[in-house]
Amino acid sequence: MDLRHNTILITGGTSGLGYEFAARLLELGNTVLITGRNQAKLDDTKRRLPGVHTFQSDVSDLTAIRQLYQQVVAQFPALNIVINNAGEMRKLDLQDPTLDLLDLTREVEINLSGPIRMVQQFLPHLKTQPTAAILNVTSGLALTPFPLAPIYGGTKAGLRAYTKALRVQLQHTPVKVFELVAPAAKTSLADPFTNVLEESMLMDPSKLIAQAINGLQHDRLEIYPGLSKILHYMSRLAPGVLLKQMSKGVTEAFGQPQGKASAR
Numbered sequence: 001m002d003l004r005h006n007t008i009l010i011t012g013g014t015s016g017l018g019y020e021f022a023a024r025l026l027e028l029g030n031t032v033l034i035t036g037r038n039q040a041k042l043d044d045t046k047r048r049l050p051g052v053h054t055f056q057s058d059v060s061d062l063t064a065i066r067q068l069y070q071q072v073v074a075q076f077p078a079l080n081i082v083i084n085n086a087g088e089m090r091k092l093d094l095q096d097p098t099l100d101l102l103d104l105t106r107e108v109e110i111n112l113s114g115p116i117r118m119v120q121q122f123l124p125h126l127k128t129q130p131t132a133a134i135l136n137v138t139s140g141l142a143l144t145p146f147p148l149a150p151i152y153g154g155t156k157a158g159l160r161a162y163t164k165a166l167r168v169q170l171q172h173t174p175v176k177v178f179e180l181v182a183p184a185a186k187t188s189l190a191d192p193f194t195n196v197l198e199e200s201m202l203m204d205p206s207k208l209i210a211q212a213i214n215g216l217q218h219d220r221l222e223i224y225p226g227l228s229k230i231l232h233y234m235s236r237l238a239p240g241v242l243l244k245q246m247s248k249g250v251t252e253a254f255g256q257p258q259g260k261a262s263a264r
């Protein structure tokens, strides 16, 4: 698709991949709107990227999504692309007895329910545009479980399945549905995992987003930058080997699993 002269809403545009998307899409001549929860980070992004339009909005909050829709469509009726990028990834020990049942599924609200609700809210508007697109940012961890972040992988696998289904349902509309299967990248989201992710495995966000934009321009509906390509092949050819690889660091992080065979 032509990535010039669009009006693009990016959730979570104040850092990492979302910021990089905003910067590159502005350079290409698009009108770019970003969201985030933290107003200071939005103000800072506005200082660094004066062309960007900012909206404080939490993608896990239903009311905030409705308000965002009202504000955006009133101010930017030409909105034709939504990038569901906001996300969170937490290291969680599922045997920790102090885990709170409500907080446990926070990533589900942000990474999975958030994009699903954003699509539902904005879809009728997108369908009125001559060309339109939705890009959901999933992860290489949609292709294999990552036991250090067990809920995160579940949300991204869910978002991937939902995105494929959405693409089929929208096949006769002007709305193209893309998935960016992002590999591990040098952003604050990956910081808590640098003891298990080697520096060389972390992709530079600017290179990742350059590949993502190239994929969008060439209508590649599933975009696999960097190591995501290898994960994609491995997940189909040798999923057990891949899971073993991705399970490294669990014992070190959470201690010996309770009820292990050796304890009996």
Ligand SMILES: NC(=O)c1ccc[n+]([C@@H]2O[C@H](COP(=O)([O-])OP(=O)(O)OC[C@H]3O[C@@H](n4cnc5c(N)ncnc54)[C@H](OP(=O)(O)O)[C@@H]3O)[C@@H](O)[C@H]2O)c1
Binding pocket: 011, 012, 013, 014, 015, 016, 017, 018, 035, 036, 037, 038, 039, 041, 057, 058, 059, 060, 084, 085, 086, 087, 088, 089, 110, 137, 138, 139, 140, 181, 182, 183, 184, 185, 186, 187, 188, 189, 190
């Ligand atoms: N970095 C990686 O290794 C990697 C790999 C694969 C996929 N991804 C995916 O890429 C996307 C971007 O991640 P990143 O690495 O760029 O992370 P990041 O640097 O931590 O940025 C996350 C962005 O999302 C915003 N955000 C978080 N929760 C939000 C919420 N509830 N509502 C609205 N905005 C929210 C943050 O701003 P506020 O905190 O101010 O809200 C920030 O702007 C995520 O979907 C992530 O799962 C990342």
